[in-house]
Amino acid sequence: MKKQLNTFKELQEELIVDLAVKHGQTVNDKVLLNAEILFPITLPVLLSDDTKEELMIQSIFFRDCNFYDEIKLEHNSDYIFFENCNFYKNIMAYNSTFNGKVRFRNCEFRGEVNFKNATFTELADFWMSKFYKKVVFYKTDFESTVVFSSATFYENVLFTYTLIDKLIIFRGTKFKKGLDLSLAIFSGKLSVFDILLKDFKTSAKYLDDSGYENLVNMSGDIPIKNKRETFRILKKYFENNNNVVESLPFKVSEKKTLLKEQFHELFRFNTEYYKEKGMRAFLTSKVRAVFNLFVLLLNIISNYFGVAYIQSALFTLAVGGLFFYLTILNSEKYVFAYNWDWNILRDNIAGYANFLIPTHKFNFLGEGFLKTYKLSNWFYVFDIAGRIAIGYGIYQTIQAFRKFR
Structure with missing residues:
Protein backbone atom coordinates (compact mmCIF):
# COMPACT_ATOMS: atom_id res chain seq x y z
CA MET A 1 0.00 0.00 0.00
CA LYS A 2 1.32 3.46 -0.93
CA LYS A 3 2.00 6.14 1.64
CA GLN A 4 -0.31 9.17 1.30
CA LEU A 5 1.47 12.51 1.58
CA ASN A 6 -0.82 15.50 2.10
CA THR A 7 1.69 18.26 2.91
CA PHE A 8 5.15 19.35 1.95
CA LYS A 9 6.33 18.61 5.51
CA GLU A 10 5.30 14.96 5.13
CA LEU A 11 7.15 14.80 1.84
CA GLN A 12 10.26 16.25 3.48
CA GLU A 13 10.10 13.69 6.27
CA GLU A 14 9.75 10.81 3.85
CA LEU A 15 12.70 12.04 1.82
CA ILE A 16 14.86 12.27 4.93
CA VAL A 17 13.79 8.82 6.18
CA ASP A 18 14.58 7.27 2.84
CA LEU A 19 17.88 9.08 2.80
CA ALA A 20 18.99 8.12 6.32
CA VAL A 21 17.62 4.62 6.70
CA LYS A 22 17.09 2.98 3.34
CA HIS A 23 19.60 4.33 0.88
CA GLY A 24 22.45 6.17 2.56
CA GLN A 25 22.66 8.66 -0.30
CA THR A 26 24.48 11.97 -0.16
CA VAL A 27 22.63 14.94 1.30
CA ASN A 28 21.85 16.40 -2.12
CA ASP A 29 20.44 13.18 -3.55
CA LYS A 30 16.92 12.33 -2.33
CA VAL A 31 14.73 9.30 -2.99
CA LEU A 32 10.98 8.85 -2.62
CA LEU A 33 9.39 5.44 -3.08
CA ASN A 34 5.85 4.10 -3.25
CA ALA A 35 3.98 7.26 -2.31
CA GLU A 36 0.77 9.10 -3.24
CA ILE A 37 1.38 12.84 -3.38
CA LEU A 38 -1.88 14.76 -2.96
CA PHE A 39 -0.63 18.36 -3.18
CA PRO A 40 1.18 20.43 -5.85
CA ILE A 41 4.96 20.37 -5.75
CA THR A 42 7.78 22.30 -7.39
CA LEU A 43 11.16 20.84 -8.31
CA PRO A 44 13.88 21.51 -7.31
CA VAL A 45 12.74 21.70 -3.67
CA LEU A 46 14.02 23.70 -0.72
CA LEU A 47 14.37 21.54 2.40
CA SER A 48 15.58 22.10 5.95
CA ASP A 49 17.74 19.60 7.81
CA ASP A 50 17.95 19.01 11.57
CA THR A 51 20.19 22.07 12.04
CA LYS A 52 17.50 24.22 10.38
CA GLU A 53 19.80 24.95 7.47
CA GLU A 54 18.04 25.23 4.14
CA LEU A 55 19.25 22.96 1.37
CA MET A 56 18.38 23.16 -2.32
CA ILE A 57 17.64 19.60 -3.44
CA GLN A 58 18.45 19.38 -7.16
CA SER A 59 18.35 15.59 -7.58
CA ILE A 60 15.33 13.54 -6.59
CA PHE A 61 14.47 10.02 -7.62
CA PHE A 62 10.74 9.13 -7.57
CA ARG A 63 9.76 5.51 -8.00
CA ASP A 64 6.26 3.94 -7.91
CA CYS A 65 4.65 7.27 -7.00
CA ASN A 66 1.26 8.74 -7.93
CA PHE A 67 0.93 12.51 -8.30
CA TYR A 68 -2.64 13.77 -7.90
CA ASP A 69 -1.88 17.46 -8.24
CA GLU A 70 0.21 19.66 -10.50
CA ILE A 71 3.98 19.34 -10.74
CA LYS A 72 6.13 22.29 -11.73
CA LEU A 73 9.66 21.71 -12.97
CA GLU A 74 11.89 24.76 -12.77
CA HIS A 75 15.54 25.37 -13.69
CA ASN A 76 17.59 22.42 -12.55
CA SER A 77 21.32 21.72 -12.69
CA ASP A 78 21.24 18.04 -11.69
CA TYR A 79 19.15 15.01 -12.60
CA ILE A 80 15.41 14.44 -12.23
CA PHE A 81 14.30 10.83 -12.34
CA PHE A 82 10.74 9.44 -12.34
CA GLU A 83 10.20 5.70 -12.68
CA ASN A 84 6.87 3.83 -12.74
CA CYS A 85 5.04 7.04 -11.80
CA ASN A 86 1.52 8.24 -12.68
CA PHE A 87 0.76 11.93 -13.20
CA TYR A 88 -2.96 12.67 -12.93
CA LYS A 89 -2.65 16.44 -13.29
CA ASN A 90 -0.45 18.73 -15.34
CA ILE A 91 3.34 18.80 -15.56
CA MET A 92 4.45 22.37 -16.15
CA ALA A 93 8.03 22.93 -17.28
CA TYR A 94 7.70 25.91 -19.62
CA ASN A 95 10.58 28.39 -19.90
CA SER A 96 12.79 26.09 -17.80
CA THR A 97 16.36 24.97 -18.42
CA PHE A 98 17.56 21.51 -17.39
CA ASN A 99 21.33 21.15 -17.22
CA GLY A 100 21.11 17.62 -15.83
CA LYS A 101 19.53 14.44 -17.14
CA VAL A 102 15.75 14.23 -17.04
CA ARG A 103 14.23 10.77 -17.10
CA PHE A 104 10.60 9.65 -17.20
CA ARG A 105 10.76 5.86 -17.45
CA ASN A 106 7.57 3.82 -17.69
CA CYS A 107 5.45 6.78 -16.57
CA GLU A 108 1.88 7.73 -17.43
CA PHE A 109 0.93 11.34 -18.18
CA ARG A 110 -2.82 11.71 -17.81
CA GLY A 111 -2.81 15.50 -17.58
CA GLU A 112 -1.30 18.19 -19.76
CA VAL A 113 2.43 18.04 -20.45
CA ASN A 114 3.87 21.50 -21.02
CA PHE A 115 7.52 21.74 -22.09
CA LYS A 116 7.08 24.90 -24.17
CA ASN A 117 10.26 26.97 -24.48
CA ALA A 118 12.08 24.47 -22.25
CA THR A 119 15.75 23.60 -22.82
CA PHE A 120 17.30 20.19 -22.17
CA THR A 121 21.09 20.38 -22.31
CA GLU A 122 21.51 16.72 -21.31
CA LEU A 123 19.60 13.50 -21.93
CA ALA A 124 15.78 13.67 -21.95
CA ASP A 125 14.41 10.15 -21.63
CA PHE A 126 10.71 9.26 -21.98
CA TRP A 127 11.23 5.50 -22.33
CA MET A 128 8.06 3.38 -22.33
CA SER A 129 5.94 6.32 -21.14
CA LYS A 130 2.30 6.97 -22.06
CA PHE A 131 0.85 10.36 -22.99
CA TYR A 132 -2.95 10.51 -22.87
CA LYS A 133 -3.47 14.12 -23.99
CA LYS A 134 -2.17 16.19 -26.86
CA VAL A 135 1.46 17.20 -26.50
CA VAL A 136 3.02 20.21 -28.22
CA PHE A 137 6.78 20.55 -27.83
CA TYR A 138 6.67 24.22 -28.81
CA LYS A 139 10.14 25.79 -29.22
CA THR A 140 11.55 23.07 -26.98
CA ASP A 141 15.33 22.74 -27.34
CA PHE A 142 16.75 19.24 -27.07
CA GLU A 143 20.49 19.97 -27.14
CA SER A 144 21.44 16.37 -26.42
CA THR A 145 19.76 13.00 -27.00
CA VAL A 146 15.99 12.71 -26.52
CA VAL A 147 14.48 9.22 -26.28
CA PHE A 148 10.88 8.19 -26.98
CA SER A 149 11.55 4.46 -27.29
CA SER A 150 8.46 2.29 -26.67
CA ALA A 151 6.49 5.42 -25.77
CA THR A 152 2.77 5.67 -26.60
CA PHE A 153 0.97 8.86 -27.62
CA TYR A 154 -2.81 8.48 -27.49
CA GLU A 155 -3.42 11.93 -28.99
CA ASN A 156 -1.54 14.20 -31.37
CA VAL A 157 2.08 15.03 -30.66
CA LEU A 158 3.63 18.04 -32.39
CA PHE A 159 7.27 19.10 -32.47
CA THR A 160 6.59 22.73 -33.37
CA TYR A 161 9.83 24.67 -33.91
CA THR A 162 11.52 22.03 -31.75
CA LEU A 163 15.31 21.96 -31.92
CA ILE A 164 16.84 18.50 -32.34
CA ASP A 165 20.48 19.40 -31.90
CA LYS A 166 21.96 15.92 -31.51
CA LEU A 167 19.63 12.92 -31.75
CA ILE A 168 15.96 12.02 -31.33
CA ILE A 169 15.04 8.33 -31.04
CA PHE A 170 11.69 6.79 -31.94
CA ARG A 171 12.09 3.04 -31.43
CA GLY A 172 8.88 1.06 -31.14
CA THR A 173 6.99 4.31 -30.54
CA LYS A 174 3.22 4.12 -30.99
CA PHE A 175 1.30 7.10 -32.31
CA LYS A 176 -2.39 6.31 -31.86
CA LYS A 177 -3.43 9.61 -33.47
CA GLY A 178 -1.14 12.05 -35.26
CA LEU A 179 2.52 13.06 -35.45
CA PHE A 193 12.65 1.97 -36.10
CA ASP A 194 9.49 -0.12 -35.86
CA ILE A 195 7.11 2.76 -35.11
CA LEU A 196 3.32 2.62 -35.35
CA LEU A 197 1.88 5.55 -37.32
CA LYS A 198 -1.22 5.16 -39.47
CA ASP A 199 -3.43 7.61 -41.30
CA PHE A 200 -4.91 10.21 -38.97
CA LYS A 201 -7.37 13.08 -39.00
CA THR A 202 -6.12 16.54 -39.84
CA SER A 203 -7.44 20.05 -40.34
CA ALA A 204 -7.98 20.75 -44.04
CA LYS A 205 -9.72 24.11 -43.75
CA TYR A 206 -8.23 27.30 -45.11
CA LEU A 207 -5.87 28.86 -42.57
CA ASP A 208 -4.34 32.29 -42.42
CA ASP A 209 -1.08 32.79 -40.53
CA SER A 210 -2.70 33.32 -37.14
CA GLY A 211 -5.05 30.35 -37.59
CA TYR A 212 -2.13 28.14 -38.60
CA GLU A 213 -0.06 29.18 -35.58
CA ASN A 214 -3.02 28.55 -33.29
CA LEU A 215 -3.29 24.97 -34.56
CA VAL A 216 0.38 24.02 -34.28
CA ASN A 217 0.93 25.85 -30.99
CA MET A 218 -2.26 26.03 -28.92
CA SER A 219 -4.92 23.52 -30.00
CA GLY A 220 -2.56 20.70 -30.97
CA ASP A 221 -4.35 19.95 -34.25
CA ILE A 222 -2.29 19.06 -37.31
CA PRO A 223 -2.81 20.84 -40.66
CA ILE A 224 -3.01 18.47 -43.61
CA LYS A 225 0.12 19.87 -45.27
CA ASN A 226 2.07 19.21 -42.06
CA LYS A 227 0.86 15.62 -42.13
CA ARG A 228 2.08 15.20 -45.70
CA GLU A 229 5.46 16.71 -44.83
CA THR A 230 5.79 14.41 -41.80
CA PHE A 231 5.26 11.34 -43.98
CA ARG A 232 7.80 12.74 -46.46
CA ILE A 233 10.40 13.20 -43.69
CA LEU A 234 9.92 9.62 -42.49
CA LYS A 235 10.01 8.26 -46.05
CA LYS A 236 13.22 10.18 -46.78
CA TYR A 237 14.80 8.98 -43.54
CA PHE A 238 14.35 5.32 -44.47
CA GLU A 239 15.43 5.90 -48.08
CA ASN A 240 18.60 7.64 -46.93
CA ASN A 241 19.35 4.63 -44.74
CA ASN A 242 18.78 2.23 -47.67
CA ASN A 243 15.72 0.81 -45.94
CA VAL A 244 13.34 0.88 -48.89
CA VAL A 245 10.97 -1.69 -47.36
CA GLU A 246 10.18 0.53 -44.36
CA SER A 247 9.89 3.63 -46.56
CA LEU A 248 7.05 2.25 -48.70
CA PRO A 249 4.15 2.73 -46.23
CA PHE A 250 5.20 6.35 -45.70
CA LYS A 251 5.55 6.88 -49.44
CA VAL A 252 1.97 5.68 -49.93
CA SER A 253 0.72 7.75 -46.97
CA GLU A 254 2.42 10.86 -48.36
CA LYS A 255 0.74 10.46 -51.76
CA LYS A 256 -2.66 9.63 -50.24
CA THR A 257 -2.44 12.76 -48.09
CA LEU A 258 -1.57 14.82 -51.17
CA LEU A 259 -4.61 13.31 -52.92
CA LYS A 260 -6.87 14.39 -50.04
CA GLU A 261 -5.21 17.79 -50.03
CA GLN A 262 -6.01 18.29 -53.71
CA PHE A 263 -9.63 17.25 -53.18
CA HIS A 264 -9.98 19.85 -50.44
CA GLU A 265 -8.29 22.41 -52.67
CA LEU A 266 -10.71 21.72 -55.51
CA PHE A 267 -13.88 21.94 -53.41
CA ARG A 268 -12.79 24.75 -51.09
CA PHE A 269 -14.87 27.87 -51.75
CA ASN A 270 -13.90 30.33 -49.09
CA THR A 271 -14.36 34.06 -49.55
CA GLU A 272 -11.35 34.73 -47.33
CA TYR A 273 -9.25 32.60 -49.67
CA TYR A 274 -9.86 34.59 -52.82
CA LYS A 275 -9.87 37.88 -50.97
CA GLU A 276 -6.29 37.14 -49.97
CA LYS A 277 -5.11 35.31 -53.11
CA GLY A 278 -7.18 37.07 -55.77
CA MET A 279 -9.62 35.56 -58.26
CA ARG A 280 -6.93 34.67 -60.80
CA ALA A 281 -4.91 32.75 -58.22
CA PHE A 282 -8.13 31.13 -57.00
CA LEU A 283 -9.01 29.83 -60.49
CA THR A 284 -5.41 28.75 -61.13
CA SER A 285 -5.44 26.70 -57.95
CA LYS A 286 -8.65 24.92 -59.05
CA VAL A 287 -7.24 24.06 -62.49
CA ARG A 288 -4.01 22.84 -60.94
CA ALA A 289 -5.98 20.71 -58.46
CA VAL A 290 -7.91 19.06 -61.32
CA PHE A 291 -4.72 18.03 -63.13
CA ASN A 292 -3.04 16.90 -59.91
CA LEU A 293 -6.08 14.81 -59.00
CA PHE A 294 -6.06 13.19 -62.45
CA VAL A 295 -2.41 12.16 -62.07
CA LEU A 296 -2.79 10.99 -58.46
CA LEU A 297 -5.99 9.02 -59.12
CA LEU A 298 -4.38 7.37 -62.11
CA ASN A 299 -1.43 6.38 -59.94
CA ILE A 300 -3.57 4.95 -57.16
CA ILE A 301 -5.67 2.98 -59.67
CA SER A 302 -2.77 1.69 -61.73
CA ASN A 303 -0.27 0.51 -59.09
CA TYR A 304 -1.27 2.04 -55.72
CA PHE A 305 1.51 4.59 -55.82
CA GLY A 306 4.16 2.18 -57.00
CA VAL A 307 3.75 -0.75 -54.58
CA ALA A 308 1.08 -3.09 -56.06
CA TYR A 309 2.44 -5.03 -59.07
CA ILE A 310 -0.53 -7.41 -59.35
CA GLN A 311 -2.89 -4.43 -59.44
CA SER A 312 -0.78 -2.78 -62.15
CA ALA A 313 -0.75 -5.97 -64.25
CA LEU A 314 -4.55 -6.28 -63.99
CA PHE A 315 -4.85 -2.58 -64.80
CA THR A 316 -2.81 -3.07 -67.98
CA LEU A 317 -4.93 -6.03 -69.08
CA ALA A 318 -8.16 -4.16 -68.30
CA TYR A 338 -26.00 -6.15 -75.57
CA ASN A 339 -25.70 -9.94 -75.66
CA TRP A 340 -22.29 -11.52 -74.98
CA ASP A 341 -20.92 -13.98 -77.52
CA TRP A 342 -18.16 -16.18 -76.07
CA ASN A 343 -17.22 -17.39 -79.54
CA ILE A 344 -16.23 -13.86 -80.55
CA LEU A 345 -14.14 -13.55 -77.42
CA ARG A 346 -12.39 -16.85 -78.12
CA ASP A 347 -11.72 -15.92 -81.75
CA ASN A 348 -10.05 -12.64 -80.76
CA ILE A 349 -7.64 -13.83 -78.07
CA ALA A 350 -4.72 -13.78 -80.52
CA GLY A 351 -5.69 -10.31 -81.74
CA TYR A 352 -5.95 -9.05 -78.16
CA ALA A 353 -2.49 -10.45 -77.38
CA ASN A 354 -1.08 -8.58 -80.39
CA PHE A 355 -2.90 -5.42 -79.33
CA LEU A 356 -1.17 -5.55 -75.92
CA ILE A 357 2.16 -4.95 -77.69
CA PRO A 358 2.37 -1.13 -77.92
CA THR A 359 4.32 -1.33 -81.20
CA HIS A 360 1.72 -3.55 -82.92
CA LYS A 361 0.63 -2.94 -86.51
CA PHE A 362 -2.90 -1.90 -87.46
CA ASN A 363 -3.61 -5.35 -88.87
CA PHE A 364 -3.40 -6.96 -85.40
CA LEU A 365 -6.55 -9.02 -86.22
CA GLY A 366 -4.92 -10.77 -89.18
CA GLU A 367 -3.09 -10.17 -92.45
CA GLY A 368 -6.26 -9.64 -94.52
CA PHE A 369 -8.07 -7.54 -91.91
CA LEU A 370 -7.26 -4.14 -93.45
CA LYS A 371 -8.18 -5.30 -96.97
CA THR A 372 -11.41 -7.03 -96.02
CA TYR A 373 -13.02 -4.55 -93.62
CA LYS A 374 -13.48 -0.81 -93.84
CA LEU A 375 -12.17 1.14 -90.85
CA SER A 376 -13.48 4.44 -89.48
CA ASN A 377 -11.22 7.25 -88.30
CA TRP A 378 -12.13 6.37 -84.71
CA PHE A 379 -10.44 3.01 -85.21
CA TYR A 380 -7.07 4.77 -85.42
CA VAL A 381 -7.91 7.16 -82.58
CA PHE A 382 -8.72 4.35 -80.14
CA ASP A 383 -5.79 2.28 -81.37
CA ILE A 384 -3.31 5.09 -80.64
CA ALA A 385 -4.97 5.85 -77.29
CA GLY A 386 -4.77 2.14 -76.43
CA ARG A 387 -1.05 2.06 -77.20
CA ILE A 388 -0.50 4.97 -74.79
CA ALA A 389 -2.62 3.41 -72.04
CA ILE A 390 -0.97 0.00 -72.41
CA GLY A 391 2.49 1.56 -72.44
CA TYR A 392 1.64 3.45 -69.28
CA GLY A 393 0.34 0.25 -67.65
CA ILE A 394 3.51 -1.65 -68.55
CA TYR A 395 5.65 1.16 -67.10
CA GLN A 396 3.59 1.17 -63.88
CA THR A 397 3.94 -2.61 -63.61
CA ILE A 398 7.72 -2.40 -63.96
CA GLN A 399 7.78 0.38 -61.37
CA ALA A 400 5.78 -1.70 -58.91
CA PHE A 401 8.03 -4.72 -59.43
CA ARG A 402 11.04 -2.51 -58.59
CA LYS A 403 9.58 -1.24 -55.30
CA PHE A 404 12.30 -3.08 -53.32
CA ARG A 405 15.12 -1.74 -55.47
Missing part, protein backbone atom coordinates in the same frame (compact mmCIF):
# COMPACT_ATOMS: atom_id res chain seq x y z
CA ASP A 180 3.86 16.37 -36.74
CA LEU A 181 7.58 16.61 -37.51
CA SER A 182 7.20 19.14 -40.29
CA LEU A 183 8.23 22.18 -38.23
CA ALA A 184 11.00 20.49 -36.21
CA ILE A 185 14.49 21.92 -36.64
CA PHE A 186 16.79 18.97 -37.38
CA SER A 187 20.36 20.07 -36.94
CA GLY A 188 21.01 16.63 -35.41
CA LYS A 189 19.90 13.13 -36.40
CA LEU A 190 16.59 11.28 -36.46
CA SER A 191 16.52 7.60 -35.50
CA VAL A 192 13.33 5.68 -36.30
CA VAL A 319 -7.34 -0.92 -70.13
CA GLY A 320 -5.92 -2.99 -72.97
CA GLY A 321 -9.17 -4.93 -73.21
CA LEU A 322 -11.25 -1.74 -73.10
CA PHE A 323 -9.35 -0.04 -75.91
CA PHE A 324 -9.19 -3.25 -77.92
CA TYR A 325 -12.98 -3.47 -77.73
CA LEU A 326 -13.47 0.19 -78.67
CA THR A 327 -11.02 -0.16 -81.53
CA ILE A 328 -12.57 -3.20 -83.22
CA LEU A 329 -16.07 -1.72 -82.81
CA ASN A 330 -14.98 0.95 -85.26
CA SER A 331 -14.36 -1.58 -88.01
CA GLU A 332 -17.01 -3.16 -90.23
CA LYS A 333 -16.25 -6.59 -88.75
CA TYR A 334 -18.06 -5.97 -85.42
CA VAL A 335 -21.01 -3.95 -84.17
CA PHE A 336 -22.14 -3.22 -80.63
CA ALA A 337 -24.60 -5.70 -79.07
